[in-house]
Amino acid sequence: MAFLNISSVYKRFGGYTALENVNLNVRQGEVIALIGHSGCGKSTLLSMIAGLSQPTQGEILLEGRPLKGPGPERGVVFQNYSLLPWLSVYQNVKVAVASVHRERTDGEKARITEKFLQIVGLWEHRHKKPGEISGGMKQRTALARALATNPKVLLLDEPFGALDALTRATLQDELLKVWDSTLEDGFLRAIWGSERKTILLVTHDIEEAIYLCDRIAVMSNGPAATIGKVVEVPLPRPRDRREMLESRAYVEIKEELLHLLTVVYARKAA
Numbered sequence: 001m002a003f004l005n006i007s008s009v010y011k012r013f014g015g016y017t018a019l020e021n022v023n024l025n026v027r028q029g030e031v032i033a034l035i036g037h038s039g040c041g042k043s044t045l046l047s048m049i050a051g052l053s054q055p056t057q058g059e060i061l062l063e064g065r066p067l068k069g070p071g072p073e074r075g076v077v078f079q080n081y082s083l084l085p086w087l088s089v090y091q092n093v094k095v096a097v098a099s100v101h102r103e104r105t106d107g108e109k110a111r112i113t114e115k116f117l118q119i120v121g122l123w124e125h126r127h128k129k130p131g132e133i134s135g136g137m138k139q140r141t142a143l144a145r146a147l148a149t150n151p152k153v154l155l156l157d158e159p160f161g162a163l164d165a166l167t168r169a170t171l172q173d174e175l176l177k178v179w180d181s182t183l184e185d186g187f188l189r190a191i192w193g194s195e196r197k198t199i200l201l202v203t204h205d206i207e208e209a210i211y212l213c214d215r216i217a218v219m220s221n222g223p224a225a226t227i228g229k230v231v232e233v234p235l236p237r238p239r240d241r242r243e244m245l246e247s248r249a250y251v252e253i254k255e256e257l258l259h260l261l262t263v264v265y266a267r268k269a270a
């Protein structure tokens with residue numbers, strides 16, 4: 001039994017079939033990307049896995065149980081960030097931490113909040129409200145919040161899309177460190193556990209997908225989009241970005257993905 005099992009899933013909006021017969025088995029602890037042309041249905045699929053909407057047909061099982069709605073075992077970062085506008089960056093993360101780590105003392109909750117705000121580089125901006133920070137900072141707040149709640153699965157919809165190239169590369173590395181449970185703080189490592197999280201992310205960036213992932217699921221175009229091919233990324237970990245970019249394996253995977261996107265699932269003429 002797969003950790004996360006997407007089985008014969010369809011999604012219709014009125015008379016429009018967005019997704020048709022989507023099947024994917026996600027393994028515990030893997031990082032997997034969904035890529036595909038704009039509008040093919042990546043966010044629609046992610047939001048069904050988050051439990052924010054239901055498949056029209058088919059089912060999604062997490063550890064063998066059908067999903068009924070959102071749950072604390074799934075941490076999400078969606079494109080609208082869904083931060084509470086009346087709370088500061090710090091409070092946005094702390095409220096989520098408090099709702100999940102209920103048995104922890106106030107001091108421990110503060111420590112968890114601080115750690116993840118440090119990881120995303122927002123500690124200096126912790127007193128600001130969402131209306132006072134940039135899109136990229138909102139995105140980082142949402143990522144800190146998702147990580148700090150210690151979910152089994154992270155569902156990330158273009159989590160680095162609003163960031164400049166340098167911040168993006170730094171955050172990719174931070175995400176991999178957290179995923180790999182190499183947190184240097186013993187207290188946090190104990191909370192986080194040694195089991196790798198499962199990460200499902202949507203991205204438009206092929207280099208990012210290859211750098212982060214074990215597998216990349218390529219979606220065909222809509223209407224009636226589906227997962228066409230799942231490409232393996234057998235690059236050893238930990239990965240070094242420069243070495244990866246110069247490797248033959250990277251070039252071959254990139255060429256295969258580009259071929260799938262531009263030839264096999266080429267965007268239909270409008």
Ligand SMILES: Nc1ncnc2c1ncn2[C@@H]1O[C@H](COP(=O)(O)OP(=O)(O)OP(=O)(O)O)[C@@H](O)[C@H]1O
Nearest residue numbers: 013016018036037038039040041042043044045222
């Ligand atoms: N609530 C809705 N009502 C009607 N149609 C919808 C709704 N949500 C999504 N769709 C349609 O479903 C299709 C898939 O949309 P979705 O946002 O999942 O695409 P996407 O692959 O995430 O796009 P992008 O890469 O641009 O973010 C689109 O044609 C979209 O218009």
